[in-house]
Amino acid sequence: MPQLKRILETAIYVEALSPACAFYEDVMGLTSVKASDRLCAYDVNGNNILLVFLKGGTADGAVSGGGNEIPPHDATGRIHLAFEVTHDALQEWDRHLVAHGVEILSRTSWKRGGKSIYFRDPDGHLLELAASPGLWPGH
Structure with a gap:
C-alpha cells in the first residue's frame, strides 16, 4: 500500500x-x-x-x-485542533493567551509527561496547545 x-x-x-x-x-x-x-x-x-x-x-x-x-x-459544528509547542513555550503561551483575553478552559498533565492547555477560538472551536513528547506513543 x-x-x-x-x-x-x-x-x-x-x-x-x-x-x-x-x-x-x-x-x-x-x-x-x-x-x-x-x-x-x-x-x-x-x-x-x-x-x-x-x-x-x-x-x-x-x-x-x-x-x-x-x-x-x-x-x-465545532472541531478540535491541537498545535504542538515545546514544554518551555507552553507556560509562555498560557500567559500570552490570558493577556489577550482568551479564557483557558483546562490545563492538563498527561501520564506520559506531556502537558496541554485548552481554549476556544472566536467561533468556539476547541484549540489545544500540546507540549510533547509525552502525549501519544512516539509523539
Missing part, C-alpha cells in the same frame, strides 16, 4: 471571517499565505496549512483553484 506522508491541510469553517482571521494572526501568530472574501490560509511553521473558510462560502458549486476545480465542501 502507498504510504501517506503527513496531513497537509486542515480546514475549519467560521461564521465571520474577519474576527477569526484576526484571532489566528494576532493571537496565534500565524502567517497568512492567502486571503480572500471566503478564505484565510495560514502557514503553520512550514508543516501544515490551516484553512479558515467562511461557512457556506465553498458549499455551492465547485471552487476555482488556479485553473482547476475543487469539489464543494463545508462543515458545521
Whole structure:
C-alpha cells in the first residue's frame, strides 16, 4: 500500500471571517499565505496549512483553484485542533493567551509527561496547545 506522508491541510469553517482571521494572526501568530472574501490560509511553521473558510462560502458549486476545480465542501459544528509547542513555550503561551483575553478552559498533565492547555477560538472551536513528547506513543 502507498504510504501517506503527513496531513497537509486542515480546514475549519467560521461564521465571520474577519474576527477569526484576526484571532489566528494576532493571537496565534500565524502567517497568512492567502486571503480572500471566503478564505484565510495560514502557514503553520512550514508543516501544515490551516484553512479558515467562511461557512457556506465553498458549499455551492465547485471552487476555482488556479485553473482547476475543487469539489464543494463545508462543515458545521465545532472541531478540535491541537498545535504542538515545546514544554518551555507552553507556560509562555498560557500567559500570552490570558493577556489577550482568551479564557483557558483546562490545563492538563498527561501520564506520559506531556502537558496541554485548552481554549476556544472566536467561533468556539476547541484549540489545544500540546507540549510533547509525552502525549501519544512516539509523539
